[in-house]
Amino acid sequence: MPTSTELITTTLTETFDLDPSEVTPERTFEELGLDSLALVEMGLMLQERTGVTLNDVPLHTTIRGLAALIDRAGADRAEADRSEADRALTAAPNSTR
Numbered sequence: 001m002p003t004s005t006e007l008i009t010t011t012l013t014e015t016f017d018l019d020p021s022e023v024t025p026e027r028t029f030e031e032l033g034l035d036s037l038a039l040v041e042m043g044l045m046l047q048e049r050t051g052v053t054l055n056d057v058p059l060h061t062t063i064r065g066l067a068a069l070i071d072r073a074g075a076d077r078a079e080a081d082r083s084e085a086d087r088a089l090t091a092a093p094n095s096t097r
Contacts, residue, residue, distance in 0.1 A: 004050070004067035004074075011045050012063075025064035034059065050074065 002010065009023045018032060029039055036059065043054035052073040057066060 004070040005063060007049060008042075008046065008063050008067055008070075011042055011049070015042065015045065023063065025067070026062055028060050028062050029057075029066075030059040046070065 005025055009020070012018050012023050012032065012034075013020050016032075016034065016038060023032065029042075034042070039057055039059060043057055047053055050070055052070050054066075054069070057069075
């Protein structure tokens with residue numbers, strides 16, 4: 001499974017025909033020549049691929065910064081899912097917990 005940084009980089013190079021050598025983790029989306037509409041399009045693609053909703057990502061965000069945001073959101077969602085499953089198990093009448 002690719003890292004979030006790799007997923008963003010692949011999405012940028014494939015969708016916006018950017019030179020892979022230019023797409024580095026410390027570059028901002030603005031430096032890469034994206035506008036707000038392109039950033040929304042990329043956010044929707046990443047949401048489809050990761051399940052993480054990305055709203056209002058500023059153009060001055062770096063690839064590394066967005067990857068960290070995706071990773072945190074994914075971890076938060078996984079923790080919420082585990083908590084919900086734990087609550088369901090403890091609420092079940094024949095729970096083994």
